[in-house]
Amino acid sequence: MAGTLYLIPNTLGQTEAQQAHLLAQIIPDTVQKMTSELTHFVAENAKTTRAFLKLLSQTHPLAKPMQELSITELNVNTPAAALDALLSPLLLGHDVGLISEAGVPAVADPGANLVRLAHQRQIQVRPLVGPSSLLLALMASGLNGQSFAFHGYLPTDAGLRAKRIKELEERSRKESQTQLLIETPYRNAAMLEALANTAAPSTLICVATDLTLESESIQTLSAAEWKKRLQANQAPDFHKKPTVFLFLAN
The missing domain is CATH 3.30.950.10 (Tetrapyrrole methylase, C-terminal domain)
Known part of the structure; x- marks a missing residue:
């Protein structure tokens, strides 16, 4: 059975303090928890995603150490031919989180192409609440x-x-x-x-x-x-x- 593609909201910019309690004002706790349980991510920017996950881990322990998480980039330079490979973990049964550099993915964001392909492959897509x-x-x-x-x-x-x-x-x-x-x-x-x-x-x-x-x-x-x-x-x-x-x- 294929996994679910979760559309993970990111912050619109992180404070210098990088304080976890500020994250709770922007991203719902249930969304933070669901994100922390994922081991596979497709990200517009891997560095930004790691910073977000590090902040989130202060209150929600990650499923695996950061270095063991799978984070694959999808940005404006990603060729269309590479999208199928990004769906491979899903087809193997893993849940995957699609995360933008800022805000919600797939809105003014290259992730929309992956979401469209997921629908074509009959993969469940689940959008999560966050800041736009x-x-x-x-x-x-x-x-x-x-x-x-x-x-x-x-x-x-x-x-x-x-x-x-x-x-x-x-x-x-x-x-x-x-x-x-x-x-x-x-x-x-x-x-x-x-x-x-x-x-x-x-x-x-x-x-x-x-x-x-x-x-x-x-x-x-x-x-x-x-x-x-x-x-x-x-x-x-x-x-x-x-x-x-x-x-x-x-």
Whole structure:
């Protein structure tokens, strides 16, 4: 009988203290316990996964010593032909945990390809509860949570990025739909500047940074207000910090 593919939530970033009691505020205890009992993992980043498991082991002893756990990487560079091999432990009857570098796996994450293949192989997939930066940002934004769309990364070219923002803003206005974006953390400032300068003055823009961490910051302002703040050198403290951008046109 094939094992179960568990979709394991990771933190959205760990504190310097790496304290286990803080983990309990983010990941349910039952999920921590189930994770600690697994011996096979497919991870976007093995190093990040080991750090997470080390933190978890402070309150939930691992099934095996860390060096004996099987942790295989699956990231954007993994060829499609390698996915079958990642399912091998499952077909041999082992349960496997799919874990993202941050947040929930298979959402804006290469793990989605493995989940799709697991369904094709009739392997049971079980998602576990944990933090999603996209949903947390949407919840806290005050924007439309009934209709929304996530678009990932926009073009890095300034002209193409502005064009895409205009397209999404028109869609937002027409459908009253919240638009969600992410950016490489060191380009956060460029993204907010592009949104503030391209969007209509009344369009609402939310910047959600370091969600669930002590440095968490969530601000929703009009494009006009963001533009004023940027001109006054009052940008959010979000340089090199994971950030979700959301906007809703009136």
